[in-house]
Amino acid sequence: MPRSTSPGQTPDAAASGESTDSTRQRIVAAAKDEFARHGIAGARVDRIAKQARTSKERVYAYFRSKEALYTHVAERETTALVEATQLDPADLPGYAGILFDHFTARPDHYRLITWGRLELAESTDSTTSPLQATITGKLDKLRDAQRTGLLDPGWDPVDVLALINQIAMTWAGQPEIAAATDQAVDPSITARRAALVTAVERIFPRPD
Numbered sequence: 001m002p003r004s005t006s007p008g009q010t011p012d013a014a015a016s017g018e019s020t021d022s023t024r025q026r027i028v029a030a031a032k033d034e035f036a037r038h039g040i041a042g043a044r045v046d047r048i049a050k051q052a053r054t055s056k057e058r059v060y061a062y063f064r065s066k067e068a069l070y071t072h073v074a075e076r077e078t079t080a081l082v083e084a085t086q087l088d089p090a091d092l093p094g095y096a097g098i099l100f101d102h103f104t105a106r107p108d109h110y111r112l113i114t115w116g117r118l119e120l121a122e123s124t125d126s127t128t129s130p131l132q133a134t135i136t137g138k139l140d141k142l143r144d145a146q147r148t149g150l151l152d153p154g155w156d157p158v159d160v161l162a163l164i165n166q167i168a169m170t171w172a173g174q175p176e177i178a179a180a181t182d183q184a185v186d187p188s189i190t191a192r193r194a195a196l197v198t199a200v201e202r203i204f205p206r207p208d
Helices: 011-016 020-042 045-051 056-062 066-084 092-105 107-119 130-147 157-168 189-203
Strands: none
Touching: 020 045, 020 056, 020 066, 020 107, 045 056, 045 066, 066 092, 066 107, 066 130, 092 107, 092 157, 092 189, 130 157, 157 189
């Protein structure tokens, strides 16, 4: 008698005792690595399938295109970034340090997002993306901080956020300089973090 399939299982998955969720998770994990290494145009679905221990056809059964797979992975990574880097408008230097810590621990995240910025700039509606919603929320926090006296109202909140993000991602965005830190007075990661936190502190000091 043929084995029945459980909800959420394909016949092949049921035969092997494996859930489709497990296959999908492996595809997403493999895609994250592939996109971070090669970008969207350079990524290959056959390599993703091989690393995920499934077929190319199965990848397309879950995601209609390579771009759709990238979008899914990027949105998951953005969610992880948002959860790990909450903005406290009373401690903008601390926020810069948190961003630095995230991208130091997750250089693949920076590469993954950067590829999307370069390759999907004209085809993606950024106004409705999860990242844009996050940015809007942080700008609202900065405006509230200005109204309550925690932040100098002379700054445009958009400039504040852009400057802090850029400073915090200095090392992630300049690997050629990061590779030369052996020439620094103090080559440690701790020193790099302290330098950028101090830079933000001087521009946007913590309130007394």
